[in-house]
Amino acid sequence: MEQPDKFSNDEILxxxxxxxxxxxxxxxxxxxxxL
Structure with a gap:
């Protein structure tokens, strides 16, 4: 469960x-x- 969340967070970043x-x-x- 931690891995998908990290992937989603990385994608957002x-x-x-x-x-x-x-x-x-x-x-x-x-x-x-x-100019």
């Missing part, structure tokens, strides 16, 4: 990291467009 990187990339792209 991975999605959060990907989302954060995507948001940062989008913010930089908008900043470059404005």
């Amino acid at each position: 991975k999605r959060v990291v990907i989302g954060f990187l995507f948001f940062t990339y989008l913010f930089i792209f908008i900043k470059i467009m404005y």
Whole structure:
């Protein structure tokens, strides 16, 4: 039971990291467009 929970938690963490990187990339792209 502990293993599946850890896998799910790791998947959520991975999605959060990907989302954060995507948001940062989008913010930089908008900043470059404005400049």
